[in-house]
Amino acid sequence: MSTPPSDLAAAGLVQAGVTLPMPPTFDTVEAERRYRKEQLAAGFRLFGKFGFSEGVAGHITVRDPEHPAQFWVNPFGMAFSQIRASDLILVDHDGAVLHGDRPVNRAAFVIHSQVHAARPDAVAAAHSHSLHGKAFSSLGIPLAPITQDACAFFEDHAVYSDYRGVVNETEEGKRIAAALGSHKAVILQNHGLLTVGQSVAEAVWWFVTMERSCQAQLLAMAAGEPRLIDQETALTTRGQIGSHLAGWFQARPLWDQIVASDPDLFD
Numbered sequence: 001m002s003t004p005p006s007d008l009a010a011a012g013l014v015q016a017g018v019t020l021p022m023p024p025t026f027d028t029v030e031a032e033r034r035y036r037k038e039q040l041a042a043g044f045r046l047f048g049k050f051g052f053s054e055g056v057a058g059h060i061t062v063r064d065p066e067h068p069a070q071f072w073v074n075p076f077g078m079a080f081s082q083i084r085a086s087d088l089i090l091v092d093h094d095g096a097v098l099h100g101d102r103p104v105n106r107a108a109f110v111i112h113s114q115v116h117a118a119r120p121d122a123v124a125a126a127h128s129h130s131l132h133g134k135a136f137s138s139l140g141i142p143l144a145p146i147t148q149d150a151c152a153f154f155e156d157h158a159v160y161s162d163y164r165g166v167v168n169e170t171e172e173g174k175r176i177a178a179a180l181g182s183h184k185a186v187i188l189q190n191h192g193l194l195t196v197g198q199s200v201a202e203a204v205w206w207f208v209t210m211e212r213s214c215q216a217q218l219l220a221m222a223a224g225e226p227r228l229i230d231q232e233t234a235l236t237t238r239g240q241i242g243s244h245l246a247g248w249f250q251a252r253p254l255w256d257q258i259v260a261s262d263p264d265l266f267d
Contacts, residue, residue: 023199023248032065034085039200040072040124041085041265045258046204047128048081052211058128059108062200063116069093071116073109075102084267093117107166114173115180115196122196124203133193136214140189143213145229146220150213151237152206152246154229157185184242185210201255202247208254 026032043060052058058080061071072088074080089100093113097104108127115125136143140161145154160179164172176194180186184206185195193210197203220226229237240246258265 021249021252023245026065029066036062036065036123036200037072037085037088038266039255040088041083042255042258042262043124043126043200043204044074044080044083045262045265046208046254047126048079049258050130050208050211052128052130052207053080054129056105057107059105059112060124060126060200060204061108061112061116062124064090068120069117070098071112073104073112075100076105076108078102084265086267110170110173111176111194112173114170114177115194118174118177119180119182119196121198122203123198124200125194125196126203126207127188127192127194128207129192130207130211132215132218133187133211134191136218137187137189137191137193142187143210144217144226145231145234145237146226147213147216147229148237148241149209150217151229151234152242153185153210153213154234154238154242156238156242157183157187157210159187159189160191161189163188163190184247197247198244199248201251202244205247205251205254209250 024035040060040062047053047058056077059074061073064070064072070090070092072090074083075087075089078087089102089104090098091104091109092098095109111127112125116122140159142157142159143150143153145151158179158181160176162175185193187193193207195203195206195210197206
């Protein structure tokens with residue numbers, strides 16, 4: 001628990017002087033590694049709960065705290081709903097498996113290695129073929145500021161329009177990373193969504209709320225012509241709910257729920 005940063009209080013999200021959970025700090029790299037792996041396993045369980053799986057597609061990664069050119073990822077072909085911290089595999093940016101005895105999804109390596117390489121600040125990245133994300137991606141347009149939640153992505157996401165089939169080549173991973181740029185998310189046209197964050201919790205939260213924002217916009221467009229939030233208000237709202245800390249904090253209820261329902265993820 002800690003006193004909230006002044007920016008949260010200034011934004012009116014919390015009362016000044018109160019305490020609330022904050023991202024942890026660690027005395028050893030081993031403790032931080034264990035925490036990141038547990039967060040990653042929890043992220044996969046949440047993806048399973050939300051129905052974001054589509055066969056063997058989809059992956060979330062987190063950098064190793066000691067070796068930032070290496071990242072932990074799900075074993076290829078393992079159900080999100082069954083992944084434990086001990087199941088995770090460690091790979092480097094060349095695709096070599098450094099820890100674990102199961103293969104890595106080639107697309108996971110190609111996309112995530114290039115995203116992590118291009119974005120040193122991106123500790124974690126999340127991608128799957130979620131239903132509304134892939135439906136919305138077929139439109140080839142960005143999310144519009146039609147809801148408070150969608151404003152988290154206002155002028156902070158991109159559209160990658162160069163779909164060329166299953167991502168197997170490093171060059172396409174580089175193009176995806178270039179399209180992402182400095183943003184928190186990118187819509188992969190005819191493919192799905194990809195989000196990044198300074199923690200697993202943040203990356204997972206952006207994915208969850210972006211998927212829901214895609215669903216909301218699809219529903220609104222089917223019903224009529226959505227009315228947009230003006231630019232100034234959208235930017236102000238993004239400042240309130242779209243920061244790294246806000247992303248981490250908004251994932252806390254999901255973390256509490258999955259820890260209570262799936263304690264075996266820590267195995």
